Amino acid sequence: MRQRAFGQYCGLARALEVVGERWALLIVRDLLVRPRRYTDLHEGLPGIPTNVLSTRLKELERAGVVERRLLPAPDRAVVYALTEDGRALDEAVLLLARWGAARLDEPRPGEIVTPDSLVMALRSTFRREAAAGVSVTWELRADGVVLYARVANGELHTGVGPAPEKPDLVIAMAPTGPPPLRALMSGELSPQAAVADGLVQLAGRPKLLTTFVQLFRI
Amino acid sequence: MRQRAFGQYCGLARALEVVGERWALLIVRDLLVRPRRYTDLHEGLPGIPTNVLSTRLKELERAGVVERRLLPAPDRAVVYALTEDGRALDEAVLLLARWGAARLDEPRPGEIVTPDSLVMALRSTFRREAAAGVSVTWELRADGVVLYARVANGELHTGVGPAPEKPDLVIAMAPTGPPPLRALMSGELSPQAAVADGLVQLAGRPKLLTTFVQLFRI
C-alpha cells in the first residue's frame, strides 16, 4: 500500500505521489463538487474496479486529502469528503480539466457524462472577466442529468440537481447531451443554430443563451 | 501502447488519459523549462526505466504534446520539446507543483534535486503581487546545481545555469541544497537565521535575501 515514490525532492513529484495514481484525480473531482458515498463514487466513475476505489480512498485518506465521515444514526451512512488540503486542489484540477476540455472532440462510443463532470466543465470554462454585471441562474438538463449554474457578483455557483430558485433560463440538450454543449462552448456552433437545429431547447429568455456562451468558453 | 480510457466525456478525464500516466507530467515539467535530449531527460528523472521514458515520449508525441526535433548537422542530436499545446499545460503544472510544494517536508533518503525541479519550485511559488517595482537577478547554487531568477516588470524569468548578467545576489545553499531553501520559502526559517546558521552563504547585497523570501513563498 506504500505509494511508489519518484525519488525527487520536488513539489510536483510529491503531488503526483498523492494524486497521480490512476483514478485518483477523478475521485477528487467528484468530491470537489460535493461529498459522496462509496456507492455514489462508484456510480460516477464508470468502470473503476471496487478494489481500486477502496484503495484510492484509503490512500487519499492517509494522505490527508480525503476524510471519511460516519453520519450519525439513523443514516449510519459513510460519506467521503475532501479535507481543506483536498479542496486546495481545486484550482489545479480546474486548470487540468480546462486543458483537457480544449482537446475534447467527439464522445467515444460508450462514454458517459456525469453531473459532477458537467459541473467541472462549467467551472473550468467559466470566464470571470466576462461576468461583470451579470446576474443569472441557468438550469441545464441532459440525459436525466440536471444541474444549475448561477452567476452573480462576478462569481459562479454551481450544483447538481435543479436550481434552488426559479432559473432564468432552462437549457435542455438533445438528443444526448454534452456534445452540443461542447460545440456551443467552443464556438463551433452558434446559439441560433443550436436552437434552430433542435439541439437546444430553451425555456425562458432566449437571449440568455448568448450570455451563457460568452461566459462559458473553452 | 493504447492509452487506457476512463469512459467519460470529460475534460479532466481526457487530460489524464494524455498526461496522467506514470512519469508523464514529470517529463512535461522538464520540457517546460527547456527542450531536452533523451539522455538529459533520463538523467533528470531518477530511476525512470528507459523503456518507459521512450514509451511516454512516443505517447506524448502522438498526442501532440511533445515534438521530436532532429537538429541539423553537425549535431544530428534528437531534441524533445513541447508543442504549443504542451506549453499550455504550464499553469496547471505550476498549480499542482505548488500544491505539492506545500506538503514537502524533509527530503527522503536518496532523493535528488534537479535544476528543472528547482526552476519549477521558483516558478510555482512566485507571488506576482509582491513583485511590483522589484528588479533583481538572483543566482542560486546548490549541490552543483546552478540556476538564476530575474524579476522585472512584475514578471519572473528563470533559467538553468549561471545568470546571463551579473546577479545582484548569489545564494549558495549548504550543505545539500534545497531543504534550507524550502525552510526559507515556507517561513520556517528566517533569512537572518539561515545566514547565521551557515545554511545560506550570500554573495552580494544581503537585504535582497529578504526580498527573495517575500517573492517566493509557499
Place this chain on the structure above:
DNA sequence: CCGAATCCGCAGTGATACTG
C-alpha cells in the same frame, strides 16, 4: 442495499542488458 474484501488474468512498470 451499502461498503467493501478476495481472487485471478493480464497489461504496465521497473531493472538490467544490449544494440545501431
Place this chain on the structure above:
DNA sequence: CAGTATCACTGCGGATTCGG
C-alpha cells in the same frame, strides 16, 4: 547517444463474494 529487448513483478480490470 538514443534508444530496443528481455523478463520478473505488481498494480489494474473484471468478477464474485461477503458482512453489516
